[in-house]
Amino acid sequence: MPTPRRTSARRRRSRALRGIVLGTTLAVTTALLTGCSNPGATVLDTEAPVTITMWSGQSDQAEKLLQRLVAEFEEAHPNVTIDMSAGSSSTEELLQKLAASFAGHDSPDVSYTFGSWASQLERSGRTLDLRDVVSDPDVRWDEFSSAARATAQPTGGKVIGFPAVVDNISLLYNRTVFDRAGVPYPTADWTWDDFRRAAERLTDADSHTYGYGYSVSGSEETTWQLWPHLWQNGGAILSEDGERSAFDSTAGVRAVAFLRGMAVDDRSVYLDQTDTKAAQLFASDRIGMITSGPWQLSALKTAKTSYGVVRLPGTDGDHQTVSGPDLWTVFDNDDVNRAHWATEFTRWLTAAEQDERFNVAVGNLPLRSSETSSPAFRKQVAALPGLDVMQANSANAEQARPTVPGYNGLSEAVGNGVARVLQGEGTPTEALRQATVAADKALRQG
Template sequence: MRISTVTAAVAATVLLAAGCGGGTQEQADGPVEIVMWHGQEDTSAKSIEKLVGRFNETHPGIRVKTTSGGVTADGMLPKITAALTSDAHPDIAYLYGSWAPNIARNPKTADLTEHVKDPAIRWDDFWASEREAVTVDGKVIGFPAVVDNMVVLYNEKLLAKAGLKPPGPDWTWDDFRAMAKRATDAEAGVFGTTWAISGGEEAVWGLWPMVWQAGGDILTPDRKKAAFHGDAGQRALGLLRGMAVEDKSVYLDSSPAEKGQKLFESSRLAFFLSGPWVLPDLQAAGLEYGVVPLPGTNGNHETISGPDNWVVFEHDERRVKASATFLAWLTAAEQQLQWMTDTGSLPIRASISELPGYQDYLKKYPGIDVISANLANAKRVRPPTTKYPRVSSFVADAIARTLLGKADAKAALAEAAAKTDAALAVPGS
């Protein structure tokens, strides 16, 4: 799902990891025991544990032990990095797809390339963006865990109050700007939309679809230079600057905890760029909302997807094989429909929509049908380079300075591009 740039101290994490590892002693007899750090919370944690319990009951040769890993998904990368150093790593861990280039470099990350060739796994049934996110330089390091994409959620009552009709699927970014301005009511504390300026990936990932739609890209094809500072990037950030500085229709969110969803739930935002994970909360809040694909450029409504992975780590061959067997079962259509129904996640396989019960899933989460269909607009993933977190931080800073009126889009992006080029020039990217 969404990437969070993590800077937790590795030394402290080692101490946590030492007590939670999977152990490295080879299991010669009896069931193969494997450990999974799922990083999930609340409903998602309960669902994954329920599924694991079902697997253990039906697969006596394998015993899966689950734990959150002591962290949420946001904190999993430093936790795993430390655990790998101390040989206290699990067999399986939930990791954001954008972390794949970093974790694939570790020699203890398993290679499942041959495992996924098994016809029974139906590897091609996963969406292309998911397969791309879990494959680094031809090496498959795990199985797809979650797929999402960005859409626009809108508050039906706020639009009606502003005399606006809900946007249609063919709307443009100019429409978005005009509607956000009209829906803004400063006296009532209502804004057209929000944008994060806290320096994280949350600030950046909404910009990339705008750049892609206009024919631009994040990096050059060889991943050696920045490309986001071209005309497409300048137009995209320039539009956001106009909304924030001129129209005053953007709530600039400087909180690391990100207030956007809470503001939307409390009817203080007309539009909110987000994904499927917020739908259960919106329903619980009783909000009357609608869902529509991102505004488009010249008919292109490309969005961004953040596939996450179940990554497998080596202890011995038996455990790697058992991990692959378990993940093949967990990611099969039937189990995934249960996970989706519990959590509101999107289908990670095309075939899931053919199952009995899929229509019930759509009815349970109003708007999920739009987000599911929007997977067709998720055509690219963020560049698979270990330097991406640094690139993201440079662009996030450029966005913040621009939306605060401290720089124009061209100058801010040019500075971020220069920093990106310098970072990419360092060996190891």
Template sequence: MGTATGARSAWFRPGRLLAATAGAVLLLTACSGGRDGGRAAAGDREPDVTITWWTGQVGEAEQLAEELATEYHALHPHVTIRTSAGASTTDDLLTKLTSGLISGTYPDISYAYGSWAGELAASGRTQDLTDIVRDPAFGWSEMPFAARATAMDGDRVIGVPALIDDVALIYNKGLFDEAGVAYPRNDWSWDDFRRTARRLTDPGRSVYGTAYSVSGSEDTTWHLWPLLWQRGGKILDGKRPAFNSDAGVAALETLRVMAVDDKSMYLDQTDERYGPLFHSGRIAMMMSGPWAMLELKQAGLDYGVTALPGFNGDHQTISGPDLWVLFDHAAADRAAASREFVRWLTSEPVDARWSRKLGNLPLRCPEENTAEFAAYAREYPGARAFAENLANAKQVRPSLTGYAEMSRHVGDAVARVLQGAAGPREALDEAAARSVPALEDS
């Protein structure tokens, strides 16, 4: 655990939502609103206060968080911020938070995947930040729609976006050049994607056109949702599963033919291998997000980014913004101090430094026009394409507490289909039936 106590001057990988029906004052269009940005924290308050911050990060990212906490303490000596990762991995953080909320040992601020938002809001321990984000100086309306919706429980704001992302198509230019194949375009259809994946697959060299996770995790599930939405389908109808519609079956069949019939899709049992295989030239195209750019930079790979392939001209994608969730310990000074720190942490000047160091997209759309974003885009060649692709993030994942269990059932169904163990309709119907109890209890 790090404790910020001295003066020092002033990195993150995503993980992964809320289908919110929020008022127009909060949920505007994808990136609308005046440009005022985040403001610095308010003046010193007495008495001294100590808050805990579970960053959800390890290694270099955690070191940066400690540096920022130390810098904030130098600006506000009455506030001490105790930082720690909170758990050994970000994926383990929800278990730690759930246990802490029961025992009373939860932090003031925690990193959280957007898909956890419903469960955390249901705890009754999250702060209501609605009035904070209504302040024009916060720049809430400048954040993409999906990020704002993910941070909300109905019309109540329970967190502040920590990460902006979307899923696009990343391709290895070297493999395309070697095969004499034209690069992907923003107007590609799934048929274009399938044909090109077949052309780039070379079993003799263990090279695949594309890849997909079959671990059964949310990584397996959430990559299916854009194909579902593009075909006019939806995940839920109220609290009832709707993903097993004709649109859902057709979406999963799109993936099945590539994995089973064409054998042009590398099936990753772990979520952990397809990225490194892409870096090493064994996979030509992968559906991934901005979080991949730091590792691509480190690997020195010449790559390009386009929107996802589409259906009938619809190129919808998915955004899985992550959050800083603030918890209420019934201590007014701690609650206020945590709000002011997160306001500072997500302000434009601090976010610009954080995003560039880690390869993240900026939290606020207008930042794309700044000198800082221009420098960031030069350092990370796919940055502008990912930023533009946010316009295709038109829907969000459900916020019901039963989403996590439903996701596991859908992930298992997708994995079975892509491995040739079931057909799309059979598998999705079974996943829907198994999801009903958890959704009804949400």
């Protein structure tokens, strides 16, 4: 699969709930820090020999590409050694490993981190602040999507790193299923009403074909698929101060009620308990539409599925989507030389020239808008049709998914509530009211 994560591609959206260590753990480990670490350089010397440590969190294919880039940087800067390793046996375990490293005074200088951890990491007090770095016009910070920039600056204060992976969800449709049912293909101007009517026409009980597939595992996969519906209806996930949930609103009820109407009334939705089965059924011409991202395209190519991609249907012309950017987070080890070179390497790695040989090469979306016309990206678009549509859809990722401590608990509460409603248990109003109680408790505990 064309994703650098060490987790399975389809379950990557469940990751927020599998980062076991919460902000409280990071706070505890930070409190344990004393002055027992070895003193580092206090005056910058860019010629001095320096070793920086990097935890990559990558799969085998991406790890090899990254190692070549590391070697290239080291060759250009002979005084710099980059000690790169995976960091842990799986990407999900990196947060726990980072917490332990804070207590043991052996933190990496750079680590791949899930975007959902950003606020927790900033709160640890162990990240560098790159605001001055990204304000340099040569960095071209505005080439990263707004969602990616917001994730890297989780509380509006520190910029704790550079975007590592960007994505969004778009509408994928199976041409074979549409042709079989005689339904016109989706267009970029579709409304959700258009979508619902098509899903009902595509559904055929005799052949066990469904119009749409949706997660009811209660994981982040369930939750983040809801957020575009909420936002397009004018709703919000959190209150303006970020301290309370705000999804229990008219917009939230409308969003969940729409999905319930499809699942319960129309019976046009395959309810996926596994977060994997719907994608498989789509690939094998048993589901007409799924909402997914670039990680899906390689599997569809392998399965020889005839498919198309458009942006999400909209509400009153609003086609917002959701994005879950990840980061290269840069940490402070009380050594100005290490901090300088960790920052320089991360800045270099996420420049367009290197990103085309890393993210683009493995089939991810390019990090920067300037890469969309590059030969490297056009080559990948030819290999993975629809990748360009997903790239353009990044402009519809207008809001960042929250990274506040407690989001994991909020997501679980919402996901479980939505899953129950889509399976015919309770009403949207009841589900969101109950989810609010659990979500607010999670936000208070952090």
